Amino acid sequence: MRLTCPLCGPRDRREFYYSGAAVALDRPGAEAPPEAWDDHLHNRDNPAGVTQDLWYHEQGCCSWLKVTRNTVTHEILAVETVGGDSTAGGVA
Amino acid sequence: MRYSGFRVLAQGLFGNTGWQPAWRDPVPKPDYDALIIGGGGHGLATAYYLAKNHGLTNIAVLEKGYLGSGNIGRNTTIVRANYFLPGNSEFYSHSLKLWEGLEADLNYNVMHSQRGLINLFHSDGQRDAFARRGNAMINQGDDAVLLDREGVRELLPYLDYDNTRFPIYGGLLHPRGGTARHDAVAWGYARAADRRGVDLIQNCEVTGIDIKDGRVTGVQTTRGAIRAKKVGMVVAGRSGQVAAMAGLRLPIESHVLQAFVTEGLKPVIDHVISFGMGHFYISQSDKGGLVFGGDLDFYASYAARGNLPMVEHVMEAGMTLMPMIGRARVLRSWGGIMDMTPDGSPIIDRTPVDGLFIDAGWNYGGFKAVPASGFCMAHLMATGQSHAVAARFRLNRFATGHLLDEEGTGSQHNLH
Ligand SMILES: Cc1cc2nc3c(=O)[nH]c(=O)nc-3n(C[C@H](O)[C@H](O)[C@H](O)COP(=O)(O)OP(=O)(O)OC[C@H]3O[C@@H](n4cnc5c(N)ncnc54)[C@H](O)[C@@H]3O)c2cc1C
Numbered sequence: 106m107r108l109t110c111p112l113c114g115p116r117d118r119r120e121f122y123y124s125g126a127a128v129a130l131d132r133p134g135a136e137a138p139p140e141a142w143d144d145h146l147h148n149r150d151n152p153a154g155v156t157q158d159l160w161y162h163e164q165g166c167c168s169w170l171k172v173t174r175n176t177v178t179h180e181i182l183a184v185e186t187v188g189g190d191s192t193a194g195g196v197a
Numbered sequence: 198m199r200y201s202g203f204r205v206l207a208q209g210l211f212g213n214t215g216w217q218p219a220w221r222d223p224v225p226k227p228d229y230d231a232l233i234i235g236g237g238g239h240g241l242a243t244a245y246y247l248a249k250n251h252g253l254t255n256i257a258v259l260e261k262g263y264l265g266s267g268n269i270g271r272n273t274t275i276v277r278a279n280y281f282l283p284g285n286s287e288f289y290s291h292s293l294k295l296w297e298g299l300e301a302d303l304n305y306n307v308m309h310s311q312r313g314l315i316n317l318f319h320s321d322g323q324r325d326a327f328a329r330r331g332n333a334m335i336n337q338g339d340d341a342v343l344l345d346r347e348g349v350r351e352l353l354p355y356l357d358y359d360n361t362r363f364p365i366y367g368g369l370l371h372p373r374g375g376t377a378r379h380d381a382v383a384w385g386y387a388r389a390a391d392r393r394g395v396d397l398i399q400n401c402e403v404t405g406i407d408i409k410d411g412r413v414t415g416v417q418t419t420r421g422a423i424r425a426k427k428v429g430m431v432v433a434g435r436s437g438q439v440a441a442m443a444g445l446r447l448p449i450e451s452h453v454l455q456a457f458v459t460e461g462l463k464p465v466i467d468h469v470i471s472f473g474m475g476h477f478y479i480s481q482s483d484k485g486g487l488v489f490g491g492d493l494d495f496y497a498s499y500a501a502r503g504n505l506p507m508v509e510h511v512m513e514a515g516m517t518l519m520p521m522i523g524r525a526r527v528l529r530s531w532g533g534i535m536d537m538t539p540d541g542s543p544i545i546d547r548t549p550v551d552g553l554f555i556d557a558g559w560n561y562g563g564f565k566a567v568p569a570s571g572f573c574m575a576h577l578m579a580t581g582q583s584h585a586v587a588a589r590f591r592l593n594r595f596a597t598g599h600l601l602d603e604e605g606t607g608s609q610h611n612l613h
């Protein structure tokens with residue numbers, strides 16, 4: 106599997122660290138109730154199909170990337186930096 | 198179908214044409230007392246214990262493929278009771294005791310082999326952690342022996358003791374740990390459940406869960422609607438999708454785990470061995486193949502196949518630990534879909550929907566759990582109460598903070 110980093114180009118999967126579903130980007134506010142934190146930390150949509158998750162380009166530019174991916178085919182549909190640059194994906 | 202040495206011989210003489218199916222292939226009835234979704238190890242065991250321990254025989258197991266087509270037939274078959282945390286400890290201890298009586302109970306040879314499990318350690322800190330784990334196992338009534346380097350060398354002379362980067366300091370031996378034939382576990386429970394009247398319905402995918410006024414009333418399937426007052430969801434890696442049919446969102450992320458087998462070799466590895474630096478575990482099957490595995494591929498996946506980086510990593514770990522296996526040829530590799538929870542421990546509980554129960558979140562370790570999981574899930578579905586040894590496997594423990602994080606790696610699903 107290869108991910109196309111918007112800053113570094115196509116790179117081997119081994120350069121990246123996977124940190125789970127992209128829900129981390131929607132962190133509850135400081136005043137949010139405990140239920141919101143429970144949901145945020147633990148519960149997942151866990152789709153069989155298209156999903157969005159967060160990858161860290163650990164051995165490259167150290168960007169956090171939001172990756173749109175198919176969990177059944179391993180196809181990479183889009184990669185964008187959390188800051189906003191984007192590419193059309195990678196190779197399954 | 199009865200098996201005996203004599204029948205095997207006699208059938209061999211007549212071209213094996215006289216064997217009968219080991220269980221019926223019933224048409225689904227419109228109505229059952231209870232339904233189990235998922236015909237893997239846990240679903241079949243749940244059905245068996247519902248019938249045996251609680252006298253519920255008007256029940257059915259609904260399996261979308263064939264029995265045993267999921268993880269129950271894909272795992273590396275390790276059976277052990279070497280857990281540390283209260284909550285896990287008593288559960289896996291109970292499971293190992295059920296394993297020890299399983300063949301007699303089912304009248305089926307599941308090839309349970311208590312060949313001993315050795316977890317290696319490679320630093321002072323790791324030794325302390327394993328010594329403590331061994332004490333927890335002994336306190337639970339199970340067995341553990343802390344071996345030093347020479348003790349390990351006596352049992353496993355073929356490991357690389359000259360590796361300076363990952364020196365072998367010793368190992369924790371769990372003599373009652375071992376392996377079993379995974380398919381036979383599914384077949385044994387299936388036959389025993391069928392004999393008690395349970396309908397095992399294959400090629401029957403559940404596509405919807407019917408709920409009325411907060412109570413479950415039945416399910417929709419590819420073979421029509423089926424009514425029932427109690428429904429158990431026991432679908433391992435598919436738990437997220439099936440629970441979503443009841444409007445539930447679970448603390449589960451599904452990941453692919455790979456396993457490997459080599460060509461058959463003469464007996465060379467007598468135990469189950471795990472490497473403490475880099476995830477690698479290995480045993481030898483009775484057919485002679487070396488069966489081994491490592492970590493998840495680490496990203497959420499529903500593909501029952503993995504990627505090459507983890508293949509490479511597992512091979513490297515194996516070669517680091519026991520260079521002698523380098524010339525064995527790998528025959529096959531495959532993957533299974535693991536239901537990973539944020540603390541690495543399972544869930545056997547009621548759900549917010551009345552009459553709907555869940556048994557899920559088995560992570561990498563659900564094979565050894567099959568007997569106790571079925572036992573406790575059956576107890577829960579029949580009595581409405583959690584069994585004492587599974588009392589902490591609650592669905593709401595993530596909200597209440599009563600997590601069972603055996604590895605202490607925190608709330609990230611793929612780290613357990
Ligand atoms: C490579 C690998 C190695 C492993 N090694 C070990 C090990 O050494 N020791 C250990 O203890 N554990 C191990 N495990 C874990 C263990 O195999 C699993 O935790 C356990 O088998 C899961 O429970 P199960 O047997 O019920 O799952 P499964 O066999 O997957 O059963 C679930 C069933 O539900 C069915 N299903 C899904 N959706 C539906 C639907 N909508 N309708 C009807 N049916 C449905 C599926 O077809 C499947 O048959 C390993 C797993 C893998 C993949």
Ligand SMILES: [Zn+2]
Pocket residue numbers: 110111112113114162165166167168
């Ligand atoms: Zn980059």
